[in-house]
Amino acid sequence: MLIKKADSIKSSEITDKKFYLNRRFFLRGAALAASTVATGLLYRQFAVPSAEPPAEVEKIAGVQPSQSAGSNASEGLTPRGDITNYNNFYEFSTSKTSVAERARNFITRPWTISVEGLANKPRTFDLDGLLKVAPPEERIYRLRCVEGWSMVIPWIGFSLAKLLNEVEPLSSAKYVAFQTLYDPKRMRNQRSNDLKWPYVEGLRMDEALHPLTILATGLYGETLPPQNGAPVRLVVPWKYGFKSIKSIVKINLVADEPPATWNVAAPSEYGFYSNVNPKVAHPRWSQARERRIGEWGTRPTLPFNGYGEEVAHLYQGMDLRKYF
Numbered sequence: 001m002l003i004k005k006a007d008s009i010k011s012s013e014i015t016d017k018k019f020y021l022n023r024r025f026f027l028r029g030a031a032l033a034a035s036t037v038a039t040g041l042l043y044r045q046f047a048v049p050s051a052e053p054p055a056e057v058e059k060i061a062g063v064q065p066s067q068s069a070g071s072n073a074s075e076g077l078t079p080r081g082d083i084t085n086y087n088n089f090y091e092f093s094t095s096k097t098s099v100a101e102r103a104r105n106f107i108t109r110p111w112t113i114s115v116e117g118l119a120n121k122p123r124t125f126d127l128d129g130l131l132k133v134a135p136p137e138e139r140i141y142r143l144r145c146v147e148g149w150s151m152v153i154p155w156i157g158f159s160l161a162k163l164l165n166e167v168e169p170l171s172s173a174k175y176v177a178f179q180t181l182y183d184p185k186r187m188r189n190q191r192s193n194d195l196k197w198p199y200v201e202g203l204r205m206d207e208a209l210h211p212l213t214i215l216a217t218g219l220y221g222e223t224l225p226p227q228n229g230a231p232v233r234l235v236v237p238w239k240y241g242f243k244s245i246k247s248i249v250k251i252n253l254v255a256d257e258p259p260a261t262w263n264v265a266a267p268s269e270y271g272f273y274s275n276v277n278p279k280v281a282h283p284r285w286s287q288a289r290e291r292r293i294g295e296w297g298t299r300p301t302l303p304f305n306g307y308g309e310e311v312a313h314l315y316q317g318m319d320l321r322k323y324f
């Protein structure tokens with residue numbers, strides 16, 4: 001009979017899986033909270049530029065300056081090197097400063113994205129077809145991560161509404177579900193149990209159709225590097241960063257609220273709505289302030305990440321402490 005030594009027994013084998021997973025999330029969350037406090041300092045210490053050449057990106061031609069409200073150019077853009085070397089993309093690594101290197105060889109052509117479900121004209125787009133849906137626009141948005149840091153990013157993209165209109169949603173479509181590629185050969189950390197794969201997210205239909213909600217295909221005038229969600233990711237600027245799902249392959253129009261990865265992983269900590277709200281603390285840390293990457297000190301977090309004028313009406317009459 002094989003007798004395992006105590007140190008070779010995984011905690012998953014001696015603890016009920018549910019508690020084991022919760023404990024892992026708790027430990028990770030505790031680490032995140034600690035890192036949030038010192039993000040600026042730690043970031044400066046660890047974000048050593050990689051010796052490897054960066055993934056290839058191409059200039060995007062014909063980018064229109066943003067016509068819509070919500071541009072934050074006056075705040076000062078976060079440097080490109082910070083945006084592309086400090087990432088959350090668990091499919092590649094749970095270490096923010098390792099994602100760029102691990103994702104470097106991620107090939108994103110050919111790529112298809114199917115827009116399906118409750119629609120008159122469901123359709124699969126290849127990348128060129130997707131890029132023809134609307135001219136690329138620059139959108140300078142704040143991104144506020146639930147961990148307590150933020151950036152100002154000059155995205156290139158177009159309103160998701162323009163893509164959804166192409167397939168003609170039925171009136172029974174109340175939500176939009178998004179799914180990231182599932183391919184553990186290319187996204188090596190999908191072999192782990194760090195999250196339930198594939199990464200999924202969801203929006204209510206009115207949130208998805210809001211003009212500020214974009215599909216981003218680039219940043220700083222160039223196509224997205226893999227670590228930022230190439231070739232196409234969602235950006236919802238008034239919500240915590242985890243709603244902005246990367247490397248999307250499927251958009252499904254559905255009748256009921258779809259599952260969302262972090263909400264499934266830890267429902268008491270991450271709600272479906274996840275609107276940036278300085279008044280609703282995460283169970284283990286405050287959301288009242290944030291650290292802008294590249295700056296010292298912290299600044300107050302704004303309700304709806306500063307986009308209240310544009311989006312607060314979507315939530316009129318809702319108790320945002322309950323629907324956090």
Ligand code: MTE
Nearest residue numbers: 087088089090145180199241242244245246
């Ligand atoms: N999408 C996928 N597929 N996998 C992820 O791990 N992380 C989310 C979001 N989208 C994530 C994802 C989180 S937690 C954040 S804060 C943002 O991506 C980070 O985007 P950035 O790395 O471009 O700043």
